[in-house]
Amino acid sequence: MKITDVRARDIRFPTSRERDGSDALNFGDYSATYVTLTTDQGLEGNGLTFTNGRGNELCVAAVQALKRHVIGRSLEGITAEMRGFYRDITGDTQLRWLGPEKGILHMSTGALINAVWDLWAKREGKPVWKLLVDLSPEQIVSCIDFSYITDVLSPEQALAILKKRLADKDSREAEMRRKGYPAYTTSTAWLGYPDEKVRRLCREALAQGWNAFKMKVGRNLEDNLRRAELMRKEIGQTRLLMMDANKCWDVDEAIRQIKALARFDPWWIEEPTSPDDVLGHAAIAKAVAPIGVATGEMCQNRVIFKQLLQAKAIKFLQLDSCRIGGVNEALAILLMAEKFGVAVCPHAGGVGLCEYVQHLSIFDYVAVSASLKDRVCEYVDHLHQHFIDPCVIREARYVAPTAPGYSISMKPESLNKYEFPASVAWQT
């Protein structure tokens, strides 16, 4: 099956009008650089990278710049040599100067590579998590670019981790099919929501059976304390409360605020400072223990995660399915996290991230970590109606997807309605 064309569309949802997704530093229109791979056999592969509105056109343009590494190749050729395919894209001898493996270029790489996985899974007639689960340890390892991480994880060590999990893989797969993967909700407490709306959304979420809640915190400590008290009052003392600062603090200020917020018993503090600051996260983690530090949604690649693990900077690793360049890089990160005994709780929300992460988390449980301790996968209840095979939550757990692919194909009518800037949604 030959990939004959790559198309990228600029899809934007005007979420800023309702302040959905608002936090300490971001105020966006949830958007997607939506990629379609066409083949000579009619089958299509889809992938997207999530962006926040303005600048989505830059990711679309980056896909155009990268597509020379995809068009004309056969799916079989790519999947037989996945590491090489990843390196062809990330190692382009001219484009790499613009990264390497970071920012716009790497986010677009994620859309392209995820589209290949979607195509592969559709061809196999399996959801991506099941395709991954059925690959042999050797095949998984052959997908990973170990450059720059061999000092903590060699191919042999990765293989050993995967082989150790083979024995009771089937029972965990059956468990996932039966019960799904545990989730938490971020939908109740965006920073821009008035207190009354937060209260109402907490009550609705409790009624739906949610047991773990994330709230946004910001620069103003008084506001943070007030909102944390409100959240604790609504959800009670025993349910999990996570706090997310979205990078709004310097290291010392983070420590000061977290210590003040500690009386509301946060399970984790997320993105206390710059996503680039490994040593800063380590200093914060040391100062605020036993509260765990979480980060990852803006961490650019495996090298940053390697260091966060080496420095004991995080207790919860929140990889993003797009930013890090797609499934291949996620495999490297899941295996490093397992080696260091750190829980992976992927970042979701935005557009399509919930659809993506359920596959990664289920694979992680079945084939890598074999544990649900300290693990919850993020859920946000926006924009799922635009997907053909949207994620499903039952009793606060992601139901294991069954349709072939990566659950990321969008409805044609949604694509047409929200394409920027010419579509109906943006002209009215």
Add this chain to the structure above:
Amino acid sequence: MKITDVRARDIRFPTSRERDGSDALNFGDYSATYVTLTTDQGLEGNGLTFTNGRGNELCVAAVQALKRHVIGRSLEGITAEMRGFYRDITGDTQLRWLGPEKGILHMSTGALINAVWDLWAKREGKPVWKLLVDLSPEQIVSCIDFSYITDVLSPEQALAILKKRLADKDSREAEMRRKGYPAYTTSTAWLGYPDEKVRRLCREALAQGWNAFKMKVGRNLEDNLRRAELMRKEIGQTRLLMMDANKCWDVDEAIRQIKALARFDPWWIEEPTSPDDVLGHAAIAKAVAPIGVATGEMCQNRVIFKQLLQAKAIKFLQLDSCRIGGVNEALAILLMAEKFGVAVCPHAGGVGLCEYVQHLSIFDYVAVSASLKDRVCEYVDHLHQHFIDPCVIREARYVAPTAPGYSISMKPESLNKYEFPASVAWQT
């Protein structure tokens, strides 16, 4: 003076045809995203960001996405509130998701911000280095975004460093005008050059008075040893030899190769591994001392440099004038380096980087470090003929520029000849 428009042009030079600039991972066509700010008073400001060919169009597009923060503002308004201006650009509540402060978006930020400094300096009738030297310590500090670095450098500490240097600033300025800033050459030993060409270029460089030489090394140790022996034979035992691996090694391999190359007495080893790997550089630095580790040309921002300094990972800090977002961020990095006692030896070469760095290094000496110990500024002899006020080397030192601005304005005929893809150079 009001900025009325921002124009960005895609300028590319077909350097890959001669393998100029070739190294272990890059094989490019030296290019520039060239920005022109027009004003209501006829004066223009220029800035560029250096790229390596393919993908330059993405940086051009990113300038388009950012220009809303520049057009319509007065130069006086910007320069009175430089920190705010920097944050307006880097903190855009939607675009920041694509970085923040890294990759394509930050490289384009560098072109824009440097263009503002060029405009400001032209308006003042001074070269940028002199504009900087004449700003008060308070003004310099007011240009810096201290977010995420206050744990190592507060505004008060930055002020104290600058004030300490006020006393004998004039004598250092006079020295720079008289003698210039020491440089080293990277022109003799690109990885793609055959041995015979390297020999010839070394002899020419020696005749020109060069005393410090950088050679490229690659993945193959045997080749590296052969080329290092050749270099030492040509330049003798007493001149400085630097080695540049351009990120081609993992941590353990870097240590192995540097130990094998140690007998050729390298002064520094540059980019031994991933630019994102602070802890990796620290491990290498510890293992190969007293050979110094150098890095920076692909380090994205002040947060990475902060950590390289905290972790004692580098002996030589090689900031890039474009990648880090321009002059404002360079000021933060120069001051952090001074606090940690690390020598700044900026990255140059490419298109226009030599023109830029002479200003930063001269300012560093006059107003920040007050020392030339272990300091040399990179020089590469390509493409200077396209600049209106090109850098000048005399006796292996950069001659202090005297023309107003940042020395970065290109000749109109060069811009027209090398604009991609429609120009003469690319159609033949």
